[in-house]
Amino acid sequence: MARDYYEILGVGKDADTEQIKRAYRKLARELHPDVNPDEQARQRFQDVSDAYEVLTDPQKRKIADLGGDPLDSSSGVGGRSGGTGGDPFSGFGGLGDIMDAFFGGAGGPGGRGPRSRVQTGADALIRMQLTLDECASGVSRDLTVDTAVVCSWCDGSGCETGTKPERCDTCGGLGEVQNVQRSFLGQVVTARPCPVCRGTGETIPHPCQQCGGDGRVRARRTVSARVPPGVGDGMRVRLAGQGEVGPGGGAAGDLYVEVEEKPHETFSRDGSDLHCTVQLPMTAAALGTTVLLETLDGVEEIRAEPGTQCATVITLRGFGMPRLRSSGRTDGRGDLFVHLDVITPTRLDARQTELLREIASLRDEEQTAVAANGKAGSLFSRLRDSFGR
Numbered sequence: 001m002a003r004d005y006y007e008i009l010g011v012g013k014d015a016d017t018e019q020i021k022r023a024y025r026k027l028a029r030e031l032h033p034d035v036n037p038d039e040q041a042r043q044r045f046q047d048v049s050d051a052y053e054v055l056t057d058p059q060k061r062k063i064a065d066l067g068g069d070p071l072d073s074s075s076g077v078g079g080r081s082g083g084t085g086g087d088p089f090s091g092f093g094g095l096g097d098i099m100d101a102f103f104g105g106a107g108g109p110g111g112r113g114p115r116s117r118v119q120t121g122a123d124a125l126i127r128m129q130l131t132l133d134e135c136a137s138g139v140s141r142d143l144t145v146d147t148a149v150v151c152s153w154c155d156g157s158g159c160e161t162g163t164k165p166e167r168c169d170t171c172g173g174l175g176e177v178q179n180v181q182r183s184f185l186g187q188v189v190t191a192r193p194c195p196v197c198r199g200t201g202e203t204i205p206h207p208c209q210q211c212g213g214d215g216r217v218r219a220r221r222t223v224s225a226r227v228p229p230g231v232g233d234g235m236r237v238r239l240a241g242q243g244e245v246g247p248g249g250g251a252a253g254d255l256y257v258e259v260e261e262k263p264h265e266t267f268s269r270d271g272s273d274l275h276c277t278v279q280l281p282m283t284a285a286a287l288g289t290t291v292l293l294e295t296l297d298g299v300e301e302i303r304a305e306p307g308t309q310c311a312t313v314i315t316l317r318g319f320g321m322p323r324l325r326s327s328g329r330t331d332g333r334g335d336l337f338v339h340l341d342v343i344t345p346t347r348l349d350a351r352q353t354e355l356l357r358e359i360a361s362l363r364d365e366e367q368t369a370v371a372a373n374g375k376a377g378s379l380f381s382r383l384r385d386s387f388g389r
Helices: 003-011 015-031 039-055 058-065 095-103 133-137 280-289 352-360 379-387
Strands: 124-130 138-148 176-183 186-193 216-227 236-239 255-261 267-270 271-281 289-297 298-304 310-314 336-343
Touching: 003 015, 003 039, 039 058, 039 133, 124 133, 124 138, 124 352, 133 255, 138 236, 138 255, 216 236, 216 255, 271 280, 271 289, 280 289, 280 336
Parallel strands: 124 255, 271 336
Antiparallel strands: 138 216, 176 186, 236 255, 267 271, 289 298, 310 336
16 A cells, blocks of 8 residues: 555645745754654654655656555556656655755765765854954954854764764665665666765764764853954954864864954054044144144154145054054055044133234225135125126
8 A cells, every 4th residue: 555655744735845844954953863762752753754855856756646656666657666657757856855954965976986974063153342453453352152162971982882883774784775766767776875874884873872873962061262463343353263163072163252343433444554532722723832642652743734734644654553464654554544523612701802803804804705715705796797798
């Protein structure tokens, strides 16, 4: 009697591919031999895998819908070594999808034979907040990270004490299973990673209670990070071998420390250059003055010459941020650009107003209008000139 593959997966006959995949993933996680070593669970896992193979292959699903069993050659319809009817290349459909759905494509394209259970770990990322001064000087800091580390109970083997991995009964230790199909071209043999051992050729009948057979556990640990001078927001520092330990106790990946630079109250940054704004009273800008500015290297005197205009920029060479992988102020530092902003008073008492009027009178600026081209002249005279042309 043909098996009801829909009932095995717990889906309706109108289920689409995504619903079938979701049902398969859920059951496979519960029944996989590495998780559930019970013999009945092993058989159920095989049935679930067969159901997924049939229902994700349009040709095989059509045979199942007609009452046949596409994986049973004795049924007379389809079968693993099925008849010559239908598409002769139908055996290629759906074979790789099973591994993709549960194991993420384990075994890799073109891979032959068992692959190692020991895999290199993934990279990890952690963010570190730094001030502008810390970015300029560089900093060493201890960071607390939460990553996968080698299981101390089984030393990465994934097995309980006194046990070891065993050869997979499904694939015989080859890490792959084969499927033979007949077509008008002859026999076609396809191979795919073993769904029981995930292509490793081994199973763990007694998984470690600490790590569940993975050979690694998550733990919080402290690593030392050295950030060089000149780093900026978004830059990453690589710490080799400080990332996630791989499955089976494999080599750790790298840890990347990403810099988050805090805003500075005085300076804004443009690469290795710094910018700041210094406000000058109108009188100081007219008469000239000296301003004390706190830079990254200490207090510096900024000289504003008499008659300084708004938006004047004074450049301090070599007072910016260090450039990465360079030294010395001449070529290893950016510049500091000081933008002078002349402030016009908004509130004047009677005496101040009288003095400013007197100055304006002495400079003949009481009725002056400035043209767009910068030339001074009476507003009425400019209007008269424009209409008279």
